[in-house]
Amino acid sequence: MGNVAIGKCRIAATSYIPLMSTPYRLHYAPDNASLVIRLALEHLGLPYETRLVDRAARAQDTALYRALNPAGLIPVLETPQGPIFETAAILLWLADTHGGLAPAPQDEDRSLFLKWLFFASNTLHADLRMLFYPEKYIAADQAETLRAGLRPRLATHLALLDAVAATAPRWLSPAAPSALGWYIACQMRWMALYPAASDRGWFRLSDTPHLARILTALETHPATRAAQSAEGLGDTPFTSPRHPNPPEGSAT
Numbered sequence: 001m002g003n004v005a006i007g008k009c010r011i012a013a014t015s016y017i018p019l020m021s022t023p024y025r026l027h028y029a030p031d032n033a034s035l036v037i038r039l040a041l042e043h044l045g046l047p048y049e050t051r052l053v054d055r056a057a058r059a060q061d062t063a064l065y066r067a068l069n070p071a072g073l074i075p076v077l078e079t080p081q082g083p084i085f086e087t088a089a090i091l092l093w094l095a096d097t098h099g100g101l102a103p104a105p106q107d108e109d110r111s112l113f114l115k116w117l118f119f120a121s122n123t124l125h126a127d128l129r130m131l132f133y134p135e136k137y138i139a140a141d142q143a144e145t146l147r148a149g150l151r152p153r154l155a156t157h158l159a160l161l162d163a164v165a166a167t168a169p170r171w172l173s174p175a176a177p178s179a180l181g182w183y184i185a186c187q188m189r190w191m192a193l194y195p196a197a198s199d200r201g202w203f204r205l206s207d208t209p210h211l212a213r214i215l216t217a218l219e220t221h222p223a224t225r226a227a228q229s230a231e232g233l234g235d236t237p238f239t240s241p242r243h244p245n246p247p248e249g250s251a252t
Helices: 034-044 063-068 087-098 110-132 140-166 179-193 209-218 222-231
Strands: 024-028 048-052 076-079 082-085
Touching: 024 034, 034 087, 034 179, 034 222, 063 076, 076 087, 082 087, 087 110, 087 179, 110 140, 110 179, 140 179, 140 209, 179 209
Parallel strands: 024 048
Antiparallel strands: 024 076, 076 082
16 A cells, blocks of 8 residues: 655756656655645555655755646645646545545535635645745744734634534544545644744644544554654654654755
8 A cells, every 4th residue: 555665766957757657656845745645645545656855955946846836835746647736636636536535526515525625725724834934925024923913813723623523524523534634634733843932832732622533543544654654753643743753855
C-alpha cells in the first residue's frame, strides 16, 4: 500500500524526472500541506511516488516546479490527467476518482461536505497561513497586529467545525475518516507547532472535544503510521505533536 518510493530526488531547475512507474507522483515537503495529500493517498491504498521539493534551496521557485504549479506552492500531484495543485482540489479529485474520503456527487450529503471542505481550505487554511507568514501579507512592523486579529478568528473557525463534528455526520466522525477530517487534523497539528512560542496560548485541543476525538482516532489509522515513518512525525502527530525529524528535507 501507499508510498512506493521515498523520493530521494530533489526538484531543481535542471532535474531530470523520469516517467512515473506509478499512477501518481506527489511533490512534497515534510509537514507541509502535502502531508494531507500523502494521508489521503495512503488512506485510499494508492501506489504513488514522491519527489522532495527542497524548500531550503527554494526549489518551489524553480522553472521546473513552476511548470507544475505556477503559484510555486506545495503540494502538486501529478496524475495521468496532468498535474493538480491546491490541496482541496487534489482531495476532491482523488475522492471522486477513487471513491471514499467524501460523499459521492449524487449523495444527499455532498453539499454539506463541500461547503465545510472549502471552509477548511479557503477560510481556516488561508487565515492559518497569514498567522504563520504575516510578512507575506503586511509590513513587518505590523505583523503582530495581524496575528492578534487572527487568533480569535481561528478559534472561532475551530468552534464552528467542532459544532459540525458534534453532530457526527458520516463524513466527519471518528468512525469514518474523510478528506475533511485529514485536512483538519493536519491544520490543528500545525496550530500546535508552528506559531512562535508566544503565539500558541490561544490554541488548546481540549476546547474542541469533538474534533479531538477525530484526531485521536486518526492517529491509529494505518495511513498515519505510514506518514509518520515517511516524514518523521512522531508517535502522536495530531493530539500531542512535536517538530518532525524527517529522513529528508525540512518543514521550513
